[in-house]
Amino acid sequence: MPVEEFVAGWISGALGLVLGHPFDTVKVRLQTQTTYQGIVDCMVKIYRHESLLGFFKGMSFPIASIALVNSVLFGVYSNSLLALTATAHRERRAQPPSYTHVFIAGCTGGFLQAYFLAPFDLIKVRLQNQTEPRAQLGGSSPQYRGPMHCAASIFQKEGPRGLFRGAWALTLRDTPTVGIYFVTYEVLCRQCTPERQNPSSATVLVAGGFAGITSWVAATPLDVIKSRMQMDGLKRRAYQGMLDCMVSSVQQEGLGVFFRGVTINSARAFPVNAVTFLSYEYLLRWWG
Numbered sequence: 001m002p003v004e005e006f007v008a009g010w011i012s013g014a015l016g017l018v019l020g021h022p023f024d025t026v027k028v029r030l031q032t033q034t035t036y037q038g039i040v041d042c043m044v045k046i047y048r049h050e051s052l053l054g055f056f057k058g059m060s061f062p063i064a065s066i067a068l069v070n071s072v073l074f075g076v077y078s079n080s081l082l083a084l085t086a087t088a089h090r091e092r093r094a095q096p097p098s099y100t101h102v103f104i105a106g107c108t109g110g111f112l113q114a115y116f117l118a119p120f121d122l123i124k125v126r127l128q129n130q131t132e133p134r135a136q137l138g139g140s141s142p143q144y145r146g147p148m149h150c151a152a153s154i155f156q157k158e159g160p161r162g163l164f165r166g167a168w169a170l171t172l173r174d175t176p177t178v179g180i181y182f183v184t185y186e187v188l189c190r191q192c193t194p195e196r197q198n199p200s201s202a203t204v205l206v207a208g209g210f211a212g213i214t215s216w217v218a219a220t221p222l223d224v225i226k227s228r229m230q231m232d233g234l235k236r237r238a239y240q241g242m243l244d245c246m247v248s249s250v251q252q253e254g255l256g257v258f259f260r261g262v263t264i265n266s267a268r269a270f271p272v273n274a275v276t277f278l279s280y281e282y283l284l285r286w287w288g
């Protein structure tokens with residue numbers, strides 16, 4: 001099993017993550033809290049109350065976990081394509097796989113990475129939703145002191161299963177949309193590149209950016225439900241399950257609830273995935 005794809009996936013994912021985390025914090029707040037009037041209002045409030053650091057809440061854990069999560073995503077994708085088409089990464093420009101194979105390999109990568117991502121994503125969302133400034137003399141202190149404290153409290157209160165809260169919604173979100181992600185990337189690269197040649201850097205950036213936007217627009221409805229399920233049970237249990245969460249969210253906020261955070265999600269997705277694909281492609285070319 002070639003391991004370069006796993007390592008390239010890790011490094012490229014970490015670069016994209018740092019770039020996109022501030023957007024991600026705004027998105028999670030908009031999806032789970034009703035105190036903000038929109039993107040700008042949310043950004044201004046975070047900056048005023050929590051300083052620039054507020055945008056980077058919950059980032060240390062994803063950075064530590066990205067090694068696992070993104071290398072599983074890209075490693076499983078590439079190795080699934082190898083199993084389906086018997087072509088390694090470097091042969092794929094000369095013998096391009098069919099879009100059906102790309103889609104199946106993408107869905108497989110998305111399905112497996114969701115399992116690894118679930119506990120890290122839960123902790124990130126819980127920390128991003130803490131609105132208290134870090135140090136506040138005499139003020140209210142946040143419920144979680146950091147990622148390890150957050151993981152330990154969830155584990156103590158709810159057992160190991162508690163760490164997988166929202167995992168079903170996450171799996172349903174990621175399985176088809178990661179398929180869409182890789183298909184969009186491949187379609188755009190092939191459209192803009194002469195046959196048998198490697199895509200240029202500009203093509204990789206644009207194709208990666210649009211792959212991110214397309215897949216995140218498709219993922220947003222289940223992303224909202226996933227974030228709400230992850231926040232559920234913090235104070236009291238509001239939802240009986242995923243379906244109940246969908247129905248009561250629509251009843252209370254209308255169908256538009258499924259597109260909460262779609263603009264910020266797309267604004268985040270372009271640079272993150274442009275950088276992720278560019279570094280992934282270049283690392284693999286560099287390693288031959």
Ligand SMILES: CN(C)C(=N)NCCC[C@H](N)C(=O)O
Pocket residue numbers: 013016173174177178181212215216219269272273
């Ligand atoms: C829509 N979904 C779930 C995806 N496209 N997933 C693939 C990786 C996305 C990238 N790490 C990011 O955070 O944008």
